[in-house]
Amino acid sequence: MSDKQTFILRDERIVGNALAAVRAAEVNCRVTIYPPLRTLDQNAKAWAMLADVARAKPEGREWAPETWKAAFMHFLGHQVMFAEGLDGTGPFPVGFRTSRLTVRQMVDLITCIYKYGDERGVEWRETKRGGFYDEMMARERAA
Secondary structure (H helix, E strand, O other): OOOOOOOOOOOHHHHHHHHHHHHHOOOOOOOOOOOOEOOHHHHHHHHHHHHHHHHHOHHHOOOOHHHHHHHHHHHOOOOEEEEEOOOOOOEEEEEOOHHHOEHHHHHHHHHHHHHHHHHOOOOOHHHHHOOOOOHHHHHHHHO
């Protein structure tokens, strides 16, 4: 058996393979189950939403989508770091990546962006154009 095996439990066959690997493992081996990471569709939706927020410039904030992402991540309690620009123009966000978020954490991020944007009259133009606007979620937020 190799040193490390990773299984993404997408179907019963893969679950069976993982169970077989666990049964064949030596005593004192470690098994760790992680929740699924955010999907590509969630990522695309979030970036469309961030573009809509950036275009709306709520509260006069002329931030790039990347800066809005860092602000929302920070608001949700994720650690975001800032570094000084090479040209001395000020700090820029670095660090936490949405690719490390779980599906649930990404749902929370998208919900946070929707709530903030709805409260400030953001037009979800890119979000709708990309097919990412969730009408049912909008009705729930409005209620």
